[in-house]
Amino acid sequence: MASPTTALIIDDEELERLPLRLYIEESGCSVLEAADGRTGIDIIQKEQPDLVFTDLRMPGMSGLEVIEYIAREYPETPVIAVSGSSDVQHAVEALRSGAWDYIVKPVQDLSTFDVVIQRVLERKWLISENKRYQDSLEEMVRERTKELLMLSQVAAQSPVSIVITDASGSIEYVNPQFTHTTGYTADEILHQNPRIWKSDQTSTQVHRQLWETISAGNVWEGDFYNRKKNGDILLEHAIISAIRDSNGTISHFLAIKEDITEKVKLEEEAKRTQVKLIQADKLSSLGLLVSGIAHEINNPNNFIMRNTELLDEAWHDAMPILDEYYREHGDFNLGDFQFSEASGILPRLFSGLKDGSLRIRNIVERLKNFARQDSGSVKDCFDLNKIILDAISILNHEINKKCENFHLAAAHALPMAMGNAQQIEQVMINLIMNSLQSLPDKTRGIRIETALTEDNKHIVVTVTDEGCGMPSEVLEKLTEPFFTTKGDSGGTGLGLYISTSLLRENNGTLLFASKSEAGTTATVTLKVFQQL
Template identity: 45%
Template sequence: MLHQIIHSIRWLRFPATLTLFFLLFATAPFTEAFAGEKTIRVGGNHDYPPYELVDKNGQPAGFTVDLLRAIAEVMGMNVDIHLGEWAKRHDDLKNGMIDMTLGMNNSEERDKIFDFTSPHTIVQQAIFARRDSPVVSSLEQLRGKKVILHRNGIMHERLRQLGFEKDLMYADTPAGSLRLLASGQGDYAVVALLPGMYIIRENKLTNLVPVARNVASFKFSFAVRDGNTELLSQLNEGLAILKKTGQYQVIYDKWLGVLEPARVSWEKVIQYGAMVLVPLMLLLTGTVVWSRTLQKKVIQRTEELAQEVAEKKLALEELRLHQDKLIQADKMTSLGILVSGVAHEINNPNGLILLNMPTLKEAFQDAETILDGYFHEHGDFAFGGIPYSRMRDMLPQLLVEINEGAKRIRRIVDDLKDFARLDKTECLEPFDLNDVVCVAVRLIDTTIHSSTNRFMITCADNLPKVLGNAQRIEQVVVNLIVNACQALPNKTRGISLTTYYDRPEGSVVLQIKDDGIGIAPEHLSRITDPFFTTKRESGGTGLGLSVSNSIIKDYGGSLEFASTFGVGTTVTLTLRTIEQETLK
């Protein structure tokens, strides 16, 4: 062509010819670029609304179609879009017949064959059923059911991998899958949620509903032939530009937003609110007037009921007092039986320990000479898993500790038997208050050590004896010490026990002082009342101090409490000596 032009203008003068040559060569690159601009061949699914579909004019339409056209416009690309059956378009891209597809769900299997852009949306896969079908919530619940889906779709791959092949029924499109289900074939259909809702609405398949809305989610992207990095980067760049400029959101709202729940405007909220609030206010006003009328009658009737309740409460309290006393007595009876049985069971094996311990000591003493000889002749050796050189000194001490422990078990069991023993007749005899205090301390030694690190006991020498029942006084002392332990907020606070003889009054005194939380002034005068307790939520019955006070009074003694709230409490137990009882 250039040769013909030169030949036709040979008659022109040299300057004109030079000018023509300049124009031709200056425009040559642009002409070549325009003639060589490549058209990108694009394939898509003709029946995947609202993402890809053929409109009423027979033209490609849908979310991904508009999105690609907008990318082509901003990137200066020529695109030729053809929609058809998805299985064929999938194979066309795989075989190089087209350059890209409008949309493809990403998976590991497909990622080995194609390259994918950044996802332009997320597609949720759903399970659809006829309205009278049992509800399912997962793919696993579809086993053994006839499941309809479109051929070569992403869920075809997924269900085939999960071993559903024998239960699958196929259609060429998602719409075909739902039509088969609506006609009564198969049990369920697995279709992308938005296309499924779109198809149901457009085709008026009113007997179908989604029963599980998100059984799987996939990234939905443009797909290109493997290795076509140039086209891939152009598409990603164009998609990023559309998102920055807001064009992406406009396209999204046009196609996908219509299937999402509509947003209610503030005007509608106010309008509907007024329609509800005005009648409600009128109803509320009427209710207030009516309630005022009833209120006076209610107050009057409430006062009458309060009077009746108070009277019934007093009667019930008296009844509960007698009932709880019976329960407490029954508990003490059961405790005595239980302790006797347990003491017997413990004493038998413990007696064997005490009986066999001297034999063990003698056996070791006899064997020690032989073991020492073996040690000197052969060197150290394992004896009970420990070198004999150490065990020779340890074993006698271990035997002593076992013997002392068994004796301690016997003392505790004897103390428990004495404490829980039920006397069929009231046996009054002289006893030493110091002995009773020591037994009580041994009984609750564990409680004391778990409550405080500062427990101190001071017993006066040569206390005069008092007359009474030692076991019942033990019960009182145990109760007072336990109360003192419970009053301590932490183990750094202390408890002290002191006994002494008050010669002018002719009485023996036990004083228990704790550094606990103290007793509130309004409660101090009521603490020996039956059933009064501040520890009801932790199981307190309010009988402990009441019973203790009754026991002490029975023996002519007294129980006095002095307390400063937040500082501590001092309890003073006083019993008359035998001489004072005789004089009385």
């Protein structure tokens, strides 16, 4: 796949554009530059560059407005958002506006920059190839349809079903493909009416519209469900038209039909796979962002931790001197405190700083572990209670925002569970998030419990919420792919489907019990780890 020949850099600061321009030029590309969003748009309209880098914060036309314009007018042009902010929200906003990827400046690691460029170029290539393939496929279909209509003398060898009836609808001819598809022989079907294979899965309105269209001498094209001789249902795409005699009177009807049952199934599966690939690509991008942000947080946090320790040690070393001075001269000011107060307060402040910094480090580490590519086995052993605590830690902000009554009842001395710890953590995060999203207000509660079964062979986790619950018809479809009750808020319908699949891979189960306005309980069962 070829590298871009022209790249456009949009940034209001020349010093920020310079290193980016030099790096891109070294790769053999020509570089265009714009100092503001409006100038950048003008260059895009005139030059149509192969790749665009745009800063998000610029006077006048913002980077987000530039991204939205390119996504709307030049959707096949890759756009990489560049910002000095490491806030994930900026990245998400840029991606939602149409950016293909996101990098934080200044770029410290050029290999990261290479990865981002390679990823957007691969995506551009895939889009181009997909469009070329789709155009080619559509042209092939058009040509094939034209040939079938024009060369009726080869109907007997046609790969699609062909049916010819007289003006009243009595069947006069069916080709071998028809008999192969439906199971009827030609003798069984000749002089019958096409309603012989009609099913009740196509509405009467469709059949009425079909007949009115062809009776008026027009072509009808569409899909309908028919029934084979053995009773099986098939979905057919049909083109039905009238055949006129030399006087212009309709004498026959010609139907060309294709069994698209398997084709539709494959298309639906392809769409599901595409959604999963898109989601995986987004998660991969977010994983890189998390790693970068974790690095940016860890550096100042390590500085805080080390300096807090030094200050604490200095305070303890100075205490005997200060205490002696206090005994000889009485109380004295120490910053905003009297020494008599500071001697008790400052150690607690140092301790609080160390505890807070340590908590930041632990949260960052959990986020890095969650974003890291999974390399575990479904036969590993892990501490389920700890996995649940890690999931709660990751979701701590959401929990505090949406639930005031969150409780964990972890069983003591729980044996190790068998499975992939990272996958089970993902399942727990999905279940807790679903429970949080079901709560109508913060006063409603969520309770998580872990327990060992009586036979000591399985560990059970229950996540019970006091949310709005679900009726039985929703409960039945809950783990189906793409089924969601949160479509308006961005739900994909894949969370519980993926969770169920992950548990199945880990030899576990996921069951739900719920009633409308009565809350929901999700029950996860995992095997106890057995040492071989």
